[in-house]
Amino acid sequence: MKKAAILGVTGYTGEELVRLLSRHPEVELITATSENESGKKLGDLYPPFPRFRDLILCTAEQALQQPVDLVFLCLPAIESSRWGKLFLDRGSRVIDLGADFRFSTASAYKTWYGTSHPFPELLEQAVYGLAEWRRQEIRGARLIGNPGCYPTAALLALLPFVQAGWVAEEPVLIDAKSGVSGAGKTPTKTTHYVEANENVGAYKPGRSHRHVGEIDQELNSHSQTPMRVIFTPHLVPQTRGLYASVYFKLRSAHSHAELNDLLRHQYEAEPFIRIVDPQLPATRMALHSNFCFLAAAAVKDTSYAAVFSAIDNLGKGAAGQAVQNMNLMFGFLETMGLC
Ligand SMILES: NC(=O)c1ccc[n+]([C@@H]2O[C@H](COP(=O)([O-])OP(=O)(O)OC[C@H]3O[C@@H](n4cnc5c(N)ncnc54)[C@H](OP(=O)(O)O)[C@@H]3O)[C@@H](O)[C@H]2O)c1
Structure with missing residues (x-):
């Protein structure tokens, strides 16, 4: 069983990931973060998904102490880079649902997001996670920029x-x-x-x-x-x-x-x-x-x-596609938890 974390679980993409992971047979959600709702139980936030109901939300800083195989980043731009870098350094794989790792060059990121990329060196290893067009690269990736x-x-x-x-x-x-x-x-x-x-x-x-x-x-x-x-x-x-x-x-x-x-x-x-x-x-x-x-x-x-x-x-446009990418990264059946 792989261990996963969701950073930004109180947002719409975070909620959709909880829904999908709650029926995934090979993944256990062990960490879920919120800066504003930490301390609450996931089950109080999302009553329809009982599998992880006793999970206590923590802050992103606290989440760093918990080793996980994979982190889903459901955060605003720049926050993803910051937390993505820290989790990559700890050996986790990362799927960013935001835009921080979608561009192949730092100059393109600056053009479209109006700010310098804080870790341009990471863009070289990031794979654009459109599975139908980059399946082989996704299989070997440690860092995915999930498409918009x-x-x-x-x-x-x-x-x-x-x-x-x-x-x-x-x-x-x-x-x-x-x-x-x-x-x-x-x-x-x-x-x-x-x-x-x-x-x-x-x-x-x-x-x-x-x-x-x-x-x-x-x-x-x-x-x-x-x-x-x-x-x-x-x-x-x-x-x-x-x-x-x-x-x-x-x-x-x-x-x-x-x-x-x-x-x-x-x-x-x-x-x-x-x-x-x-x-x-x-x-x-x-x-x-x-x-x-x-x-x-x-x-x-x-x-x-x-x-x-x-x-x-929120499905193919975000959380569903992120789970599809996770399945490819871990060598699971690509449709696992999604059909
Ligand atoms: N919505 C979509 O259809 C969609 C589709 C594709 C991609 N995306 C991308 O996916 C990402 C998440 O989108 P969303 O729609 O789920 O956003 P959202 O509903 O606005 O939720 C944002 C989440 O980020 C957390 N957050 C905000 N500021 C933070 C900070 N400084 N540090 C740590 N956590 C912080 C919030 O947590 P608290 O407020 O609880 O602290 C919340 O859980 C964005 O980059 C978005 O562009 C969204």
């Missing part, structure tokens, strides 16, 4: 076409929507109930959202030609679920069937990808799961293709 929720949905839709050379030119257009849990548990002016309920709006349009850097990086690592995206996220009035509609110009004409066949061929052995054509994906399909649902369409009277992608932002 929007990048997960967009990259799973786009990468087959980028790799096949079917994308004629940049920029690729991504229109995406997220449920409000994507913004974390602390309400803000735009995410509290009265603002978010029965309301839809774009935010950080074009190339201003931080996830643009991550999407660009991963597209370029699988592309023969330079790639950039125009990406506009929207907040939608639902608790969880994330949807990406992606549009790109085709290098040569392909039918609706050919577009979907490429997706089917690419993902035929993937346990968590479903091509739902002739239906279109919807967030409800993915709710509380680690699945990504995809379908493609040729856009009539144009040379464009459209690809639609639905995930649960």
